[in-house]
Amino acid sequence: xxxxxxxxxxxxxxxxxxxxxxxxxxxxxxxxxxxxxxxxxxxxxxxxxxxxxxxxxxxxxxxxxxxxxxxxxxxxxxxxxxxxxxxxxxxxxxxxxxxxxxxxxxxxxxxxxxxxxxxxxxxxxxxxxxxxxxxxxxxxxxxxxxxxxxxxxxxxxxxxxxxxxxxxxxxxx
Amino acid sequence: xxxxxxxxxxxxxxxxxxxxxxxxxxxxxxxxxxxxxxxxxxxxxxxxxxxxxxxxxxxxxxxxxxxxxxxxxxxxxxxxxxxxxxxxxxxxxxxxxxxxxxxxxxxxxxxxxxxxxxxxxxxxxxxxxxxxxxxxxxxxxxxxxxxxxxxxxxxxxxxxxxxxxxxxxxxxx
Numbered sequence: 001x002x003x004x005x006x007x008x009x010x011x012x013x014x015x016x017x018x019x020x021x022x023x024x025x026x027x028x029x030x031x032x033x034x035x036x037x038x039x040x041x042x043x044x045x046x047x048x049x050x051x052x053x054x055x056x057x058x059x060x061x062x063x064x065x066x067x068x069x070x071x072x073x074x075x076x077x078x079x080x081x082x083x084x085x086x087x088x089x090x091x092x093x094x095x096x097x098x099x100x101x102x103x104x105x106x107x108x109x110x111x112x113x114x115x116x117x118x119x120x121x122x123x124x125x126x127x128x129x130x131x132x133x134x135x136x137x138x139x140x141x142x143x144x145x146x147x148x149x150x151x152x153x154x155x156x157x158x159x160x161x162x163x164x165x166x167x168x169x170x171x172x173x
Numbered sequence: 174x175x176x177x178x179x180x181x182x183x184x185x186x187x188x189x190x191x192x193x194x195x196x197x198x199x200x201x202x203x204x205x206x207x208x209x210x211x212x213x214x215x216x217x218x219x220x221x222x223x224x225x226x227x228x229x230x231x232x233x234x235x236x237x238x239x240x241x242x243x244x245x246x247x248x249x250x251x252x253x254x255x256x257x258x259x260x261x262x263x264x265x266x267x268x269x270x271x272x273x274x275x276x277x278x279x280x281x282x283x284x285x286x287x288x289x290x291x292x293x294x295x296x297x298x299x300x301x302x303x304x305x306x307x308x309x310x311x312x313x314x315x316x317x318x319x320x321x322x323x324x325x326x327x328x329x330x331x332x333x334x335x336x337x338x339x340x341x342x343x344x345x346x
Contacts, residue, residue: 013303013326013343014316015188026323120309130186132305134328134343136293138321143187148311150199153186155307155337164328166341170186170307 004106004126005097007116008041009143010165012133016140017113026135034163036131045069046105049096051115052077059083069108072096074115093118113144121148125172128153134164177279177299178270180289181214182316183338185306189313190286199308207336209304218242219278222269224288225250232256242281245269247288266291286317294321298345301326307337 010027011017018024030036048066050058052075058065064083071086073079074096079088089096097119100107109119119125153170160166183200184190191197203209221239223231225248231238237256244259246252247269252261262269270292273280282292292298326343333339 011188013301013341015184019323020319128186130305132303132341134326136317136324136326138317138323139319142315144309144311146193146312150192150311151309153307153309153337155333155339158331158333158339160328160331164326166328166331166339168186168305168339 003046003101003103005100005109005119005124006045006106006127006129007109007119007125008129008131009116010131010133011143012135012137012140014136014138015142016137017143018141019137020139020141022141026137027133030133030163030165034161034165036161036163036165037159037167041129042066042068042108044106045108046103047072047100047107048110049074049100049107049115049119050110051075051112054111054115055079055086093124094122097122097124113142117144117148120151120172123172127156128170128172130168130170132166132168176219176274176276178273178282178292178297179218179279179300179302180282180292180298181302181304182289183304183306184316185308185310185313187309187311188315189310190316191314192310193312193314195314199310200306203306203336203338207334207338209334209336209338210332210340214302215239215241215281217279218281219276220245220273221281221283222247222273222288222292223283224248224285227284227288228252228259245273266297267295270295270297286315290317290321293324293345296345300329301343301345303341303343305339305341 047070049072055073072089075088152173156169158168220243222245228246245262248261325346329342
């Protein structure tokens, strides 16, 4: 099996990825209760791609959360004292996608929304895993900045976890 | 079993209920392919509640689509030549909910977003059926106007249809 480019998103039942303050604390109690397949998922990942803002948040969380993966940060500016196996790339998304296409182990396009959307728009995402969390946030941050093109997905499967989170798996058409 | 208040929503995988122009034509090919349980659903419904704007859209679609249900339109203004079994109510949501609580057959709180949100905020929704459609719209209309309180749901089940639409069923906590 060739390497796959994957996106994993957790969103509320009303389609939001963060609350009105940009926070994701509403996810904490779910993550404490169950790993929702994350352990199995991360073992399939060789390389993680993320935008600069996502990197800066992850960098200041405490211990670097992805020690076992090669991480690439999309940024025009050099990284200040990055963790091991973290590098910056100045490539644009299509060029980065082409450079990463050959290789072993999957690529996780982590975020943020603009990075994910860039890979989707470039037709580079093979697998989209959408975790629908049983919460109505009422107000907050949608996954994508508005104004992008629409496209269809192919549904591949649904898996319900004991927490009430449902994972919906799609391929891009 | 006592009567239930139900909400049924179709939204894209990116959490939108209408495209950027407010249209729902992107749902047409799904509805033509499969009824997604609508026939069974509507037979359980005795009464439909809707807001004025939703009523006006349904009224001008052609034949009135809900001939077998009692329909109540939340509006301060009289209805002009309503179909049979359609009446206006000037009650607010809590009073209407109390008036409808006793009775046979379920109540469908059809929409729009403000009406649904009013019933949710009043704690009157027993069952929320969320149909996740395998489409990324990229831009469009979220279910709820922002600025409402958050709450948790209890997940009750997932059902995948051959079209790739997945129905997620929740109870309000």
